[in-house]
Structure formats: structure tokens, C-alpha cells
Amino acid sequence: MADKASASSAVFRPHFKTHQSVGVGKWFKESGIEAITVSSLSMANEFADAGWNDITIAFPVNMRELEGYNKLSKKIDLNLLVDSAEVIDGLSSRLDSGTGIFLEIDTGYGRSGIHFSEEDKIRNIIAAIRKSGLQFKGFLTHSGDTYSAKSPDEIKMIYTKSISILEVLKNNYPNTIISVGDTPSCSTVHDLSQADELRPGNFVYYDLMQFYLGSCTIKDIAVSVACPVTGIYPERNEIVIYGGAVHLSKEFLDKDGKFFGLVVKYTDEGWTAPIAATRLSSLSQEHGLISTTPGFLKTLSHGDLLGVLPVHSCLTANLLRENTLII
Amino acid sequence: MADKASASSAVFRPHFKTHQSVGVGKWFKESGIEAITVSSLSMANEFADAGWNDITIAFPVNMRELEGYNKLSKKIDLNLLVDSAEVIDGLSSRLDSGTGIFLEIDTGYGRSGIHFSEEDKIRNIIAAIRKSGLQFKGFLTHSGDTYSAKSPDEIKMIYTKSISILEVLKNNYPNTIISVGDTPSCSTVHDLSQADELRPGNFVYYDLMQFYLGSCTIKDIAVSVACPVTGIYPERNEIVIYGGAVHLSKEFLDKDGKFFGLVVKYTDEGWTAPIAATRLSSLSQEHGLISTTPGFLKTLSHGDLLGVLPVHSCLTANLLRENTLII
Numbered sequence: 001m002a003d004k005a006s007a008s009s010a011v012f013r014p015h016f017k018t019h020q021s022v023g024v025g026k027w028f029k030e031s032g033i034e035a036i037t038v039s040s041l042s043m044a045n046e047f048a049d050a051g052w053n054d055i056t057i058a059f060p061v062n063m064r065e066l067e068g069y070n071k072l073s074k075k076i077d078l079n080l081l082v083d084s085a086e087v088i089d090g091l092s093s094r095l096d097s098g099t100g101i102f103l104e105i106d107t108g109y110g111r112s113g114i115h116f117s118e119e120d121k122i123r124n125i126i127a128a129i130r131k132s133g134l135q136f137k138g139f140l141t142h143s144g145d146t147y148s149a150k151s152p153d154e155i156k157m158i159y160t161k162s163i164s165i166l167e168v169l170k171n172n173y174p175n176t177i178i179s180v181g182d183t184p185s186c187s188t189v190h191d192l193s194q195a196d197e198l199r200p201g202n203f204v205y206y207d208l209m210q211f212y213l214g215s216c217t218i219k220d221i222a223v224s225v226a227c228p229v230t231g232i233y234p235e236r237n238e239i240v241i242y243g244g245a246v247h248l249s250k251e252f253l254d255k256d257g258k259f260f261g262l263v264v265k266y267t268d269e270g271w272t273a274p275i276a277a278t279r280l281s282s283l284s285q286e287h288g289l290i291s292t293t294p295g296f297l298k299t300l301s302h303g304d305l306l307g308v309l310p311v312h313s314c315l316t317a318n319l320l321r322e323n324t325l326i327i
Numbered sequence: 328m329a330d331k332a333s334a335s336s337a338v339f340r341p342h343f344k345t346h347q348s349v350g351v352g353k354w355f356k357e358s359g360i361e362a363i364t365v366s367s368l369s370m371a372n373e374f375a376d377a378g379w380n381d382i383t384i385a386f387p388v389n390m391r392e393l394e395g396y397n398k399l400s401k402k403i404d405l406n407l408l409v410d411s412a413e414v415i416d417g418l419s420s421r422l423d424s425g426t427g428i429f430l431e432i433d434t435g436y437g438r439s440g441i442h443f444s445e446e447d448k449i450r451n452i453i454a455a456i457r458k459s460g461l462q463f464k465g466f467l468t469h470s471g472d473t474y475s476a477k478s479p480d481e482i483k484m485i486y487t488k489s490i491s492i493l494e495v496l497k498n499n500y501p502n503t504i505i506s507v508g509d510t511p512s513c514s515t516v517h518d519l520s521q522a523d524e525l526r527p528g529n530f531v532y533y534d535l536m537q538f539y540l541g542s543c544t545i546k547d548i549a550v551s552v553a554c555p556v557t558g559i560y561p562e563r564n565e566i567v568i569y570g571g572a573v574h575l576s577k578e579f580l581d582k583d584g585k586f587f588g589l590v591v592k593y594t595d596e597g598w599t600a601p602i603a604a605t606r607l608s609s610l611s612q613e614h615g616l617i618s619t620t621p622g623f624l625k626t627l628s629h630g631d632l633l634g635v636l637p638v639h640s641c642l643t644a645n646l647l648r649e650n651t652l653i654i
Binding site for chain 1: 344366367386387388389390391410411413414417437438439442445471555557558559562563565567569572573576577578609611612613614616628629630632641642645646
């Protein structure tokens, strides 16, 4: 991903919310990355303490945390995200003037950000930011609508629409930058050169959701959850593992039925391809129920470790932060 | 719930997996509770360290943790759960002989446990437990199928079926006990006197899932997640809060559409009833998107705190363990 950003002449500012790991962060530093993205002040503080000096908190400003933003802004280059004139009024004169401000634009996802069609609002907020003395950096979006795409071509169409909207804004407000960066777009779109900055996060591990979107191959998935077998039920071709919602999250996919993960076996080199006709079919707090074949079931004993490829690695890694073995 | 157990002459052994809190545990101790249930060895160790001396780990034995079971069994009265002769073979002579063993019975839920119809297997495992020198305590079930019930009457039917199955087993194997305890059954069934032991857990907080099952009233829900407002979008009657899947979990309900929580406002006495026509309609890692009315939206400012009543308090409390304010 760093090479791709470089080939597109874009700044690579990876999102660290997926791994939230100082150790994994070091790999990025070793690859020459200097700027990162996080999604909360507490995460920003953690990585600032670990030596990161250029951090964007890509979550709309939380008015309850102004004191924390100011403290951090005195130590590092900090960028915040706003989408409201009310918030700019509240920040003005209370926030360290060195703080960078991105305007979040909603290019179609409909979560946070000002909708791109609201030209007056956009103009007024930018005027307010500039008047406040804060540093207006440019336009940021998260095209999360790519996660609902039915094909890589649809991801590319969503990206193209989104980047075109941001380019118009950049032309209207010169000397600003465009920051984009959902993992599906950054993985499937070849030429990202219209963007000034890329902020993908999930790609560090990928997961089954990304695999089914077409963002990665199954071999690109770089995280699995090691779960001991605690129940073997040949009469119903099911296995119970110690591995539930508190380890994997309840995120699921629905492809010929709901499932919460695929199952692999560990080898000396890592893990196998997913076991055929075998799925994590149900999850409760700490139990995982795997549906499988008589053939695979026969190979198992109580206490064997199975690996689960998660549906959504960000949530899984967050749940298992303190139990992650980085190889 | 303690009074109900007492009225039914059943031992109350509440499940502590919902709160996982030493502080909340003290309330139970003050109510005279001496025996508890947990779902992992690590949880058992935590509560043993906090002074609990009688603990059942209501999760099938994990063969990778025998050393830990033995250490704990030397300190406290420990009960484990098995559903396999293979596991008993593995435990025999390796597990401290003072350890109590429950046989988990599947009365219809289909997760873990030996299916009640497998009489030969049940007989063989009990013989193996007794031969091993371990202390055979009795029959334990979790009727999680009550969570799919369409009405309190259906919960009662599932409970009646389940307890009847266990009574037959108890009659066939005298001097054993029957341990049951899903929250829907324990909340809706009036007379629980056929059970020797009750292990509900969720009732300590309840949640929206229990409310819609008919286990509790909305006022019984004793946990909410305080989330700051970070986005207000009058053009689409939506609010964004800092409160996402890493705080609430992705558990949802589907009643006239999917939702991940209901919204309350804080008052001096606690919180209000759920705001009308207002739902947490979508969740990503840290963003929560609330659909609401123009009227409610107008009352809000950036930085206001809203409360979210969670769909599944066990998962929410697990995610926010370190950020829980107990009042």
C-alpha cells in the first residue's frame, strides 16, 4: 500500500484503528511512514507517546475533549475533523491555533460530514475556519459506501464519484488537499493519483469482508484467532470452540446463510486455506459453533487449536488487543 | 432474583460473565450469595482473587487449561463442565480429585452438551466420571433456545420441556443436582422449584433483547452507554454519536427494521424513557448513527451526552469493562 501511494504521488497516512498496536506501527515506521490516522483522542495519545508526530483524528471533533486536543496539539502536528459551523464557533479561540482542520465531506455514504451538495454551508464553514485562525487543511471523506458494493467495478465507480466531488472542491478552494482512504477503494483502484492523501487502515490485516468485496485474496488475510476445540458432536457435524462474540465480534456475512468466520488449521508456516464446507455458523458470548463435514470432524480432538479468519478484523483486533501474537 | 431462588428453594449461583465486575459482585455478596458461575478460567481466577470460594466454570473443559484448573481447585470449590467421555479420559488422574464435575445436557438448544436422547452416552460418561474419582455433581443446561422465543409463554414452554428432561435424569441418577439458568426462563417462569440451582447472569443489567423477549420492563434496564453528540444533520434527521461497535457490539434487533440501541437522556435521577421514534440505526467501529425526529434533533448541541440502552448488555459491559461507572 505504501508503494501504491508512492506511485500515485499521494501522502500515505495509514489508519491505525485496525491494529491499535505500537508494535505493528513500527513496521510502518520502518517503511518510511511518518503520518498516521486514528479515530479517537485516546488512540492519538497512545501513538504520540510511541513517537508519532503527525496524527489526524479522523472522527468529528468531540466538544468534550478540547482540553485533550490542546495538550496534544502542543506536542505534535495534530489534525482534527469538523463538519459544522457550530463546532467551529465552539473551537474558535479555545483551540491551539497550530491545529490543522479538515472539513469532512459526505460524498454519498451518509454517515458524518457535510453533504457535498450543500455549497453554502461548505463556504460558510471554510470562512469560519479561516477566520478562527485555525489551519484549514482541506477536504476529507470516508467512502464507506464501498462496503456495500456488489463488485470491484462498483467500488471503482463509487471511488470515481467521490474523488471527482472532492476535486471540484479543491479547485474551488485552492491550496487545500484531498484526503480519502477506505480500504476497498485503495485496494481495487489502480490509479489513486487524484488523491493527495490516502488513509486506509483495514488492509494491514484484511478480513473475510474484504475478501468477499474483492479487495484481497484469501491469502492476504493476515490475522486469525486461535481457538481451542471444546466440543465435538459427530451426530450433528458440529464443533464448539472457545471463541465467541467477545473475541471475534458479532459481525457476520450472509452468503448462502449467515456466518461469523472461516476455519483454518495451523501449520509450521502459518495456516492452511479455509477448510472446505466448514463455517463458524453461530456465536454466543464465548462459544463458537462450527458446522463442518464428517471427514474434518474426525481429524479433531478436544484441545486442538483451530484458527478463525474473522469477518471484520478491526473489531476482532480491538477485542483481542491484549492477546495478540505478532509474528 | 435472589428472593425468587429462595422462594423456589434453589441455590442461587448467578453468572458473573455479564458484569465481570468485582464491584458489582460485592452487591451479590451483601445479599448473601456465596456461589457463582463464570465462563472462563481467567474469570474464575479473577473472582477467586476477589474472595469468591465456590465457582462453576460453565463452559466445557478446555483441555489446554488443566494446569490452571488444578491450581484453582486447590484454593476454592471449583466445578467444571464436561460433555464427552474423551475429555473425562483426559482429565482422569490429571485433575485434582476434589474438583466437581457437571455433565452438560443439551435439552434442545443445540450448542454444547450431550443431547438428552443419547442415553447410552450419558450413562457411559457418568460411569467414567465416577470411576475417575472426580466428584460428579449433576446435570447442567443452558436453554439458550429461549432467546428465540416469540412470547413469554413460549419461554415457559421451553423451560418446562428442559426442566422435565433434567428431572428424568435426576431420577435415574439419584443424589445429583439440576442446574439451569437462562435469564428469560428465570425472569418469566414463576415457580422454579424443580431446579436445584439457578445460574442467570444477564438479569443484573437486562437489555433491549430481554425487554423484547418479555423478560423485563424498559425501566429494569440498568445499564446505558453515555455517548457524546458529534454530528447533527437536520436535513436527514440523523445524529452521529461517538459510540460504535467497539463500545456497544454489533448485536442488533430487527423490529420494523434493524437497530442497535434505543436512546435516552440523562437526568439527575438517572435517565428518561427511550426517546420516541429515535433509534441507533447503524454502527461502524466508533460512529453511531441515530435516526430521530426534527423535534428531538432541535434540542441537541454538539457535545451533549446521550445514553444508549444496549441490545445485549453482556457484550457491551465486556467492551466497556474499564470505563464503567457503577452508581
